[in-house]
Amino acid sequence: MMRRSMVPNLLETTTENLKQQKKFSFFEIGKTFYKNKENKFYEEKAIAGVLVGQDMKTLRTILDGFVRSLLPGVDFVVEQGTEITYLHPNKSGFYRTDTKVPLISFGSLHPGVAESFGLANADVLLFEVDYQKLSHHFATASHTFSEIGKFPGITRELNFVFAETVPVSTVIAKISSVSPMLSSFSVVDIFRDATKIGADKKSVTFSFLIQDLTKTITDEEALVIQEKIIKK
Structure with a gap:
C-alpha cells in the first residue's frame, strides 16, 4: 500500500500497545509516496514517532538532543503552532532552520483524531521529521x-x-569539556517532581564512557575524571 503518511499506522500500533502498557514510546523509519506535477508517484523516506503517557517537556528534550547531535553548529528555532491536521493547533510546534519549512513537526494528537483511533483517554504525543531536509543539512554540516x-x-x-x-x-557539552576521554553520552532518565526537586527543575541521569585510547583505564583514573565532572 502506498501511504502518504506513517501516522495512521503509528496510531493503530499505539492503540494495540495501550492494551498492554500505559507508558511507552517508539519510532519508525519508512517510506511514503506522493504525486508530482506529472501525476506520477515518487518515493520519500520519512521518520515519525509516538510518546504515550509522557509530557511535552520530555518530547522537547528528546528532539533538542536529536537535532543538536545530528546537526552540530546549525542554528535552529522552535515555533508554536502547526498546520498539520492530526496535531492539536494549540499544543504543537515545529523546528526550523534557515527557512520557514519545518524540519520537525511535533505536538499533542488532535482530539478528533484521537477519538477516531480510540485514543481519547490517552496522552499521545507525535513527531514527524522531514527526512529530505534533515539529510541535506546533515550532508552540509560540520562533523x-x-x-x-x-x-x-x-x-x-x-x-x-x-x-x-x-x-x-548544554549540560552534555559541559561534561564533555572536562576530558577528551569522555564520549558516548546518553540520557538514561528524566525525572520531574515539584515537591521533591522544586518547581521548574528536572533531574537528569546521564550515562557516558570514560576511555583512554592509549591504554586500559583504571577505576582510580575514571574516578578522578568523575569527580572533576561533579565539581564542574
Missing part, C-alpha cells in the same frame, strides 16, 4: 570524527538537577 578505541573503557552514570530552561545538550 568531527574520532578514532575508535582499542582498549576497554568504563561506563559511568551521574545525576544532576538543573533548571527546566537549561537544555540537556
Whole structure:
C-alpha cells in the first residue's frame, strides 16, 4: 500500500500497545509516496514517532538532543503552532532552520483524531521529521570524527538537577569539556517532581564512557575524571 503518511499506522500500533502498557514510546523509519506535477508517484523516506503517557517537556528534550547531535553548529528555532491536521493547533510546534519549512513537526494528537483511533483517554504525543531536509543539512554540516578505541573503557552514570530552561545538550557539552576521554553520552532518565526537586527543575541521569585510547583505564583514573565532572 502506498501511504502518504506513517501516522495512521503509528496510531493503530499505539492503540494495540495501550492494551498492554500505559507508558511507552517508539519510532519508525519508512517510506511514503506522493504525486508530482506529472501525476506520477515518487518515493520519500520519512521518520515519525509516538510518546504515550509522557509530557511535552520530555518530547522537547528528546528532539533538542536529536537535532543538536545530528546537526552540530546549525542554528535552529522552535515555533508554536502547526498546520498539520492530526496535531492539536494549540499544543504543537515545529523546528526550523534557515527557512520557514519545518524540519520537525511535533505536538499533542488532535482530539478528533484521537477519538477516531480510540485514543481519547490517552496522552499521545507525535513527531514527524522531514527526512529530505534533515539529510541535506546533515550532508552540509560540520562533523568531527574520532578514532575508535582499542582498549576497554568504563561506563559511568551521574545525576544532576538543573533548571527546566537549561537544555540537556548544554549540560552534555559541559561534561564533555572536562576530558577528551569522555564520549558516548546518553540520557538514561528524566525525572520531574515539584515537591521533591522544586518547581521548574528536572533531574537528569546521564550515562557516558570514560576511555583512554592509549591504554586500559583504571577505576582510580575514571574516578578522578568523575569527580572533576561533579565539581564542574
